[in-house]
Amino acid sequence: MIHHLKTPLAEADLQALRPGDEVLLSGIIYTARDAAHQRILTLIEEGGDLPFELSGQVIYYMGPSPTPAGAVIGACGPTTAYRMDEMTVPLLQRGLKGTIGKGKRSEKIAEAMKTYQSVYLIAVGGIGALYSQVVTSSEVIAFEDLGAEAVRKLRVKDFPLYVGIDCRGRDLYE
Amino acid sequence: MRRVATALLGEKLYEILMKVNFELPEDVRVAIGEALGKEDQAVPRSILERLLENNALATEKRIPLCQDTGMVVVFLEIGQEIILEGDFVETALNLGIARAYEEGYLRKSVVLNPLERVNTGDNTPGIFHYSLVPGDRIRMRVTVKGFGSENMSRLGMLKPGDGVAGVKAFVLETVALAGPNPCPPIIVGVGIGGTMEKAALLSKEALMRDLGSANPDGKLAVLEKEWMQAIESLGIGPMGMGGKTTALGVHIKSYPTHIAGLPVAVNINCHSSRHSEVMV
Numbered sequence: 440m441i442h443h444l445k446t447p448l449a450e451a452d453l454q455a456l457r458p459g460d461e462v463l464l465s466g467i468i469y470t471a472r473d474a475a476h477q478r479i480l481t482l483i484e485e486g487g488d489l490p491f492e493l494s495g496q497v498i499y500y501m502g503p504s505p506t507p508a509g510a511v512i513g514a515c516g517p518t519t520a521y522r523m524d525e526m527t528v529p530l531l532q533r534g535l536k537g538t539i540g541k542g543k544r545s546e547k548i549a550e551a552m553k554t555y556q557s558v559y560l561i562a563v564g565g566i567g568a569l570y571s572q573v574v575t576s577s578e579v580i581a582f583e584d585l586g587a588e589a590v591r592k593l594r595v596k597d598f599p600l601y602v603g604i605d606c607r608g609r610d611l612y613e
Numbered sequence: 614m615r616r617v618a619t620a621l622l623g624e625k626l627y628e629i630l631m632k633v634n635f636e637l638p639e640d641v642r643v644a645i646g647e648a649l650g651k652e653d654q655a656v657p658r659s660i661l662e663r664l665l666e667n668n669a670l671a672t673e674k675r676i677p678l679c680q681d682t683g684m685v686v687v688f689l690e691i692g693q694e695i696i697l698e699g700d701f702v703e704t705a706l707n708l709g710i711a712r713a714y715e716e717g718y719l720r721k722s723v724v725l726n727p728l729e730r731v732n733t734g735d736n737t738p739g740i741f742h743y744s745l746v747p748g749d750r751i752r753m754r755v756t757v758k759g760f761g762s763e764n765m766s767r768l769g770m771l772k773p774g775d776g777v778a779g780v781k782a783f784v785l786e787t788v789a790l791a792g793p794n795p796c797p798p799i800i801v802g803v804g805i806g807g808t809m810e811k812a813a814l815l816s817k818e819a820l821m822r823d824l825g826s827a828n829p830d831g832k833l834a835v836l837e838k839e840w841m842q843a844i845e846s847l848g849i850g851p852m853g854m855g856g857k858t859t860a861l862g863v864h865i866k867s868y869p870t871h872i873a874g875l876p877v878a879v880n881i882n883c884h885s886s887r888h889s890e891v892m893v
Contacts, residue, residue, distance in 0.1 A: 459656075459854075474730070501680065502680060502720065503680050503720070504676075504677045504680045504682060504718055504719055504720040505718040505719070505720065506718070507675075507718045510676075513676065513677060513680065513718055513720070514671075514676055514677040514678065514679055514680040514682075514720075515680055516679055516680055516681075518681070518761065519761045519764070519794050521794065541761070541793065541794070541796070541852065542761075542792070542793050542794035542853070543792050543793055543794060543853070561852070563660055563663060563852050564679075564761060564796035564852060564883065565664065565667070565678065565679045565759075565796045565883055565884055565885050566663050566664060566666075566667035566678075566679075567667075567676075567677065567678065567679045567680040567681075568667050568670045568671035568674070568676035568677065568678055568679075569663060569666060569667045569670055571676055572670070585732075586721060586732050586734075587680075587720050587721065587722070601854070611854075612792060612793060612853060
């Protein structure tokens, strides 16, 4: 089963997804990994402005290699998702509808996907060169000092993914 | 005595890094191809095919295979008849790393202090392991080690009574706990014996061996075959999506140890196992 999804995502878009289904995702997505998550959580705690509105959006756990002249982005495959598990729920509470990474996540996250109607999508690790071909634009929008860990706004076209955890909390790896 | 300029070592390291980040080693490419021949389900096949496509594209367009271009680990075996000349050897090697990571548009993934976490900006320092060997040659083995797999590695201080069965159980448990996280099909480096740090070092060194090559120790070679089958029966598969290929290889190294101990380290590498070596 292949689903074509376009961001921003609505809860209705997620209902047909099942663990293991293939997804081709298009539209704007945002990157954030360990360090950016820590900063976003601090901003939430302090009531500051977030680098982007979370509602309906998708975060890709990814820090690319540098962009050579003339390219859109360098290698850009997923990083392991579990490291963000303890920092994800506050983002889901603010309407985040999808996360993209690799690997297994905690039970708490599966439960939260159900509670907040969100999905975890899996990208294949270690094929970052191939994924650079689905990114049509890339721009750093926050935390530039973090280098590879800065928050980027990416536009992707038909980014191939698998459903890892669906919005009923069912986990492909369980 | 033979004189070798440390700048030459830095240059050789630079050359290896500019290749290994863009092109799978021959042994890895062959192992993935063989794995593909054994898989019959669509999903694991599709993932293995994409690993090979990724390699072709990376090599052709000079895009790194993976955005995690790793921390550089170097094993240097230095012949005791060598005199090293020029800058301190680590200065020269770090210069080679910095140049490759800048010129190759490779990701700088190293932070200066593990608690303060400020990026060093040039992927230095590398991790350097030295040993003195007979002769007048230098063997330099290099890997760029990603941390998705490094984070799934484990160390166990087993009891002598745990024996081979205990070591095997620890290895299988480590692979099962890692599951999809370290980018399977993985390469499993196992270090048995020595002290705590020696076991860890052996497990890393075990990863440097080419896939498909025989373990020089016949008894360990038998264990490698047996454990490989046991790992396959875990059914984790490429990226944890199920299938026959959970590991591309199990490599074991051992060292004498203490009467009271049985240290075991398991160092896991991702499917791309970017490694290379040169003799100077």
